[in-house]
Amino acid sequence: MTSDTGPSAGDATLRRRIEPWDFADFFDPTQLRKETCLLYEIHWNRSQKIWRNTACNNNRHVEVNFTEKFTADFHPAVHCTIIWFLSWSPCSECSQVIREFLSQHPNVTLIINVARLYYHLDESNRQGLRDLRNSGVRIQVMKVPDYHHCWRNFVNYPPGEERHCPRFPHEFMNLYSLELHCIFLGLPSCFTISRRRHNTLNLFTLTLQNCHYEMFPPHILSVVAYDFRSPLYSNFL
Structure with missing residues (x-):
């Protein structure tokens, strides 16, 4: 090759x-x-x-x-x-x-x-x-x-x-990586996915709680929070 x-x-x-x-x-x-x-x-x-x-x-x-x-x-x-x-x-x-x-x-x-x-x-x-x-x-x-x-x-x-x-967007890689750490630590989910605009778009929304701020270093949360400072959409498949 x-x-x-x-x-x-x-x-x-x-x-x-x-x-x-x-x-x-x-x-x-x-x-x-x-x-x-x-x-x-x-x-x-x-x-x-x-x-x-x-x-x-x-x-x-x-x-x-x-x-x-x-x-x-x-x-x-x-x-x-x-x-x-x-x-x-x-x-x-x-x-x-x-x-x-x-x-x-x-x-x-x-x-x-x-x-x-x-x-x-x-x-x-x-x-x-x-x-x-x-x-x-x-x-x-x-x-x-x-x-x-x-x-x-x-x-x-x-x-x-x-x-x-x-x-592929690194923002979503960081989001899923953070969520996986939440799972391993037994924390609530840190994001949700919903449908918008007649079910043609997926809406990814960051939903950080106090336990996330307590368990994760600020520099990790700040990176993901900056990426998702506004709602992010993706096309629906």
């Missing part, structure tokens, strides 16, 4: 890549596309090999499909690190499935990067994420370097476009 030709026809990963427009639709943190996309890589311990693939929801959630496929394809004693890039964070039921999967594969380390938080006001989903973290899973919101990594390694980008990953 080269920056002037794009992924070549002989690239072994080409058939496992998604199209640029799908990447933008799935992973733009301002959008609320219903389906979930999973980009994942498996780093085998004591080996330079990295296995990469992509998956989307079908009749079941991608997290469930992945755990079943991994269990069927690989020996339980395998040592590896699995890195997920999810367009939505796991729901409560998927969180439970992931925990059971990890208990059956103690030699697997899982890192989850998410573009958005799935139904973040639902307490069962929030508890599911806390349970995952308490089980040793590292969960974090995707940042700019993560998007560039996914673009280079999972997207069938056009020739000459290796360095032209879509620029």
